Amino acid sequence: MKYADIIIDISHERLDKTFEYIVPTELESQVAEGVQVVIPFGQGNRAITGYVVGLHDQPGFDVTKLKPIARVVKDSIAIESQLISLAAFLKRNYGSTMNQALKTVIPIKKKQNEKLKKLISLAMPVEEARVELNELMTNKRHAVGKERLLKELMDVDVLEWDLVTKKLEVPTANIRDLEKKGIIKIESVRTYRNPHMNVEQNKKHITLNDEQEAAAETIKADIDTGRRKTYLIHGVTGSGKTEVYMDVMEHVIEMGQQVIVLIPEIALTYQTVMRFYTRFGDKVSILNSRMSPGERFDQFERAKNGEISIMVGPRSALFTPFANLGLVIIDEEHETSYKSEVIPRYHARETAVYRASLAGATVILGSATPSLEAYSRAQAGEYHLITLHNRAMGQDMAQCEIVDLRAELKSGNRSMLSRRLQELMADRLQKKQQIMLFLNRRGLMGFVSCRACGHVLKCPHCDVALHLHKNGMMKCHYCGFTTPAAKTCPSCGSKYIGSFKAGTQRLEEIVKELFPAARVLRMDADTTSGKNGHEEILSKFAAHEADVLIGTQMIVKGHDFANVTLVGIIAADISLNESDYHSGERTFQLLTQAVGRAGRGTEPGIAVIQTYQPENYAVVTSASQDYGTFYEQEFAYRRLLGYPPCSHILGIQVSCEKQKDAVAQADILAELIRKTDDNIIIMGPEDAYIGKLKDVYRRVIYIKANEYDRLVNIKDKIDSFLLTQKQYRNTTTWFDFDPINTL
Numbered sequence: 001m002k003y004a005d006i007i008i009d010i011s012h013e014r015l016d017k018t019f020e021y022i023v024p025t026e027l028e029s030q031v032a033e034g035v036q037v038v039i040p041f042g043q044g045n046r047a048i049t050g051y052v053v054g055l056h057d058q059p060g061f062d063v064t065k066l067k068p069i070a071r072v073v074k075d076s077i078a079i080e081s082q083l084i085s086l087a088a089f090l091k092r093n094y095g096s097t098m099n100q101a102l103k104t105v106i107p108i109k110k111k112q113n114e115k116l117k118k119l120i121s122l123a124m125p126v127e128e129a130r131v132e133l134n135e136l137m138t139n140k141r142h143a144v145g146k147e148r149l150l151k152e153l154m155d156v157d158v159l160e161w162d163l164v165t166k167k168l169e170v171p172t173a174n175i176r177d178l179e180k181k182g183i184i185k186i187e188s189v190r191t192y193r194n195p196h197m198n199v200e201q202n203k204k205h206i207t208l209n210d211e212q213e214a215a216a217e218t219i220k221a222d223i224d225t226g227r228r229k230t231y232l233i234h235g236v237t238g239s240g241k242t243e244v245y246m247d248v249m250e251h252v253i254e255m256g257q258q259v260i261v262l263i264p265e266i267a268l269t270y271q272t273v274m275r276f277y278t279r280f281g282d283k284v285s286i287l288n289s290r291m292s293p294g295e296r297f298d299q300f301e302r303a304k305n306g307e308i309s310i311m312v313g314p315r316s317a318l319f320t321p322f323a324n325l326g327l328v329i330i331d332e333e334h335e336t337s338y339k340s341e342v343i344p345r346y347h348a349r350e351t352a353v354y355r356a357s358l359a360g361a362t363v364i365l366g367s368a369t370p371s372l373e374a375y376s377r378a379q380a381g382e383y384h385l386i387t388l389h390n391r392a393m394g395q396d397m398a399q400c401e402i403v404d405l406r407a408e409l410k411s412g413n414r415s416m417l418s419r420r421l422q423e424l425m426a427d428r429l430q431k432k433q434q435i436m437l438f439l440n441r442r443g444l445m446g447f448v449s450c451r452a453c454g455h456v457l458k459c460p461h462c463d464v465a466l467h468l469h470k471n472g473m474m475k476c477h478y479c480g481f482t483t484p485a486a487k488t489c490p491s492c493g494s495k496y497i498g499s500f501k502a503g504t505q506r507l508e509e510i511v512k513e514l515f516p517a518a519r520v521l522r523m524d525a526d527t528t529s530g531k532n533g534h535e536e537i538l539s540k541f542a543a544h545e546a547d548v549l550i551g552t553q554m555i556v557k558g559h560d561f562a563n564v565t566l567v568g569i570i571a572a573d574i575s576l577n578e579s580d581y582h583s584g585e586r587t588f589q590l591l592t593q594a595v596g597r598a599g600r601g602t603e604p605g606i607a608v609i610q611t612y613q614p615e616n617y618a619v620v621t622s623a624s625q626d627y628g629t630f631y632e633q634e635f636a637y638r639r640l641l642g643y644p645p646c647s648h649i650l651g652i653q654v655s656c657e658k659q660k661d662a663v664a665q666a667d668i669l670a671e672l673i674r675k676t677d678d679n680i681i682i683m684g685p686e687d688a689y690i691g692k693l694k695d696v697y698r699r700v701i702y703i704k705a706n707e708y709d710r711l712v713n714i715k716d717k718i719d720s721f722l723l724t725q726k727q728y729r730n731t732t733t734w735f736d737f738d739p740i741n742t743l
């Protein structure tokens, strides 16, 4: 006999409120997670509908008190069913409770009393307000709060209530008094309004070039004949992938279906959003991660009610409850932000493909630098590969030069800028063309390399860079291998060995020293902390208010600056030394994207790649923009060392405030894994990358297997073990499948 957990109201805040029912034998084959059922409810056995969210063999209550499910609702494949199946998929494949998975998929209904944002502004023209202010100040014992508020409002038009009361310390009574006198007004607004809609919808749009046309036609023809597949569009930077997406989107919308477009948060800029608005008008809605759960709920309601047919947003937009989803697009498919860093740690790519299979929808993945995962699936025929070889307007790809920084050092140049790069910068500045300087900051911390020969100290067991610790030891974060920090290079004997330190700020100083007349903008985590800081810098640069833009990875994501003819990559190989197996792939992606910024307009572009490892395959292949060769080498490396996509890894983290208990529990789990599957490769238990965070100790175990399901099996075994375990209840265990960051 089987028993089902059923929820009745999925918009209820407490999704964990379930009711248990018996699954009658004749319904067993039809009842699964997500299925909608009719059940007798309450005293009078009222027939109501609910959704199955869990199934088990043992009853959780007294069986004599349980009622059986009346029937399965057949014809309505409600959107809710799809979302619950999706939650079950997340739970199974990424590890979490059903409740955590449901909360990921279904937004919580907004609380009734959600606070509205109050805005204060002048209720009269500024001149009149000034008169009022003067009058107020003639009274010697006037309230300074009122004075402060009025002065501020004359400068800025609108102020938030909280800012006025907290920062400006204006007493509430002062505000109310000014309001009563009709000098200011207070309005309550929803914290989120849909981004501006007063855009002219522009039906007349770009004509696709032949390559774009062929790509769009292939997909549309498949859709028309009822073939729903997953496509990978591999298109060089500037090939016009977005235009292809929009062409297919239009087709799908004409068929009365809806579209989800996933875009990495960092690329979700005004420019990107406007492209969709101008093409599709108010059919479009935008999600972003700064929205509150209530705002997200509102947007999802609009989608459910058919008010919109396109949702553009980051990872979580994937769960938009469109009733008739026809297409999911994942732009910049390789971006790591598509993997969730909260439990369940799902990957949007796999989850999108699953959702599409439930809805009968098409999936388009796009990238100039596809992930190894996606490209290997395309190679295996699981995804349909479409290649765009050329830039949209036929512009040439940037020409690339590699500068060997070891040779620079030898010839006495210790500057961050090579002689060749300096020479080209001077030339561009003189021609009034723009320059981007990219400092790859990933992995900047801690790895140890030789400035004379470029040698990087690596773990002999895992082939990832060792990290330098404060105690003078170097350590591998996968297997725990530890060795004293080297004083001389083991490869060439040079004493120029140490950890690499350089920053965008330093680079800015150097550029200003060398080119005092150049106008320089810097974009990094420090300069973009303001709300629109990052948009502001980009628009300034786009308007040619600066000659040089210096920045971290933020500057390489998909921006289109026609006047940039030189891209300098300051230290290309830094990211090769991150202590995980993705470092080659990330380096290739960053370099290719950076090189792709040059020469997008009419003038041809040059990219200078400065590196200590000019022979490294990621550097060489990105310089020649040769994805195919990069893929082959990277794939061979992954196969050799058994890393994804050639195998799968499950990271298990155990944390506890008591170190002793975290250690003991991790050991117990490792033993359980060994007993469950004695063939599986286990690494650890070891201290996590950050072994102690906020006084909580963290241990990790990595296990590796070729078959994903073997890892799922282990996760399930651990889950059921944890349910019955009496000891170490104070520890927390969670899972990360094919982790992107070191746990």
Ligand code: ADP
Residues within 6 Å of the ligand: 206, 207, 208, 209, 212, 235, 236, 237, 238, 239, 240, 241, 242, 243, 392, 393, 560
């Ligand atoms: P990708 O996403 O592949 O980098 P985009 O779709 O952003 O490329 O296109 C790059 C630029 O080329 C954009 O400014 C776009 O408007 C323009 N573009 C794309 N396709 C065409 C076309 N067929 N004709 C003219 N301009 C195009």
Ligand code: ZN
Residues within 6 Å of the ligand: 450, 451, 452, 453, 454, 455, 489, 490, 491, 492, 493, 494
């Ligand atoms: Zn050396």
Ligand code: ZN
Residues within 6 Å of the ligand: 459, 460, 461, 462, 463, 476, 477, 478, 479, 480, 481
């Ligand atoms: Zn190791």
